[in-house]
Amino acid sequence: MRVTHRDEWRVTATVKPRRPADLGLTGLDELAEFVAVGAPITVAVLPRRLGRLGWVSMGDRLASRDVEGDYRRRCEAIAGELRRFPHVDEVHVACTETHFCSYCGCGWEELTxxxxxxxxxxxxxxxxxxxxxxxxxxxxxxxxxxxxxxxxxxxxxxxx
Ligand SMILES: [Zn+2]
Structure with a gap:
């Protein structure tokens, strides 16, 4: 049976800054009004590891019984926060999928x-x-x- 493993969870977003403060360049409001960006800035925001609990760090599998689901939910929460910024758009949750066989453990390949x-x-x-x-x-x-x-x-x- 084909089994899918998902990891490398991330949130991609396009940032279109309008003012210097949108780039974290604060304190310029009295002097500056706009910031010009040549091309949209695409960033990947990575979730904090599930096992990183601040005062202690452990493997994800010790910290969660649903690693994939917890990473997905964490990324969706990040995406929700990012969408609240007026200069951020095109926010997507992404991950890398690897397919393998449940019987032999090999990477999954199919005849074309x-x-x-x-x-x-x-x-x-x-x-x-x-x-x-x-x-x-x-x-x-x-x-x-x-x-x-x-x-x-x-x-x-x-x-x-
Ligand atoms: Zn197989």
């Missing part, structure tokens, strides 16, 4: 349409686009779920 049609790359004549390539168990599960003929000799099945 061209590979599935190529006799040198297909496992047998029943291979189709989207079929996993890592191990027999993943192939067996994929084919059973779609009513496709399993590999010869039941390879990948429970009793194989």
């Amino acid at each position: 349409a061209a590979q599935a049609a190529n006799p040198r790359e297909q496992l047998d004549e029943h291979s189709v686009e989207g079929e996993p390539v890592c191990c027999d168990k993943a192939v067996y599960e994929f084919r059973i779920a779609r009513g496709i003929e399993p590999l010869a000799d039941g390879r990948g099945g429970e009793d194989a």
Whole structure:
């Protein structure tokens, strides 16, 4: 089964400063009115680690029973705060997704349409686009779920 791991959580935002204070350049209000920016400034705001509790620091898994959900919620809270600034827009929560196989632990890869049609790359004549390539168990599960003929000799099945 394909399992998705999400990490590197971040909030991306585009900052369009209008006044010096929007850039943290305070104390210029009496003298200055506008700030000109050549191009939009894109920033990534990273959440504080879940295990960093101020007076003590621990691994995320010790601090949370739902690391992915807690990081998502923390980033959504950051995004909510950022959206309150008039000079910040296009705020998005993002993360990096890694897909791997629950059976063999390898990175998840699937046959492309061209590979599935190529006799040198297909496992047998029943291979189709989207079929996993890592191990027999993943192939067996994929084919059973779609009513496709399993590999010869039941390879990948429970009793194989
Ligand atoms: Zn596998």
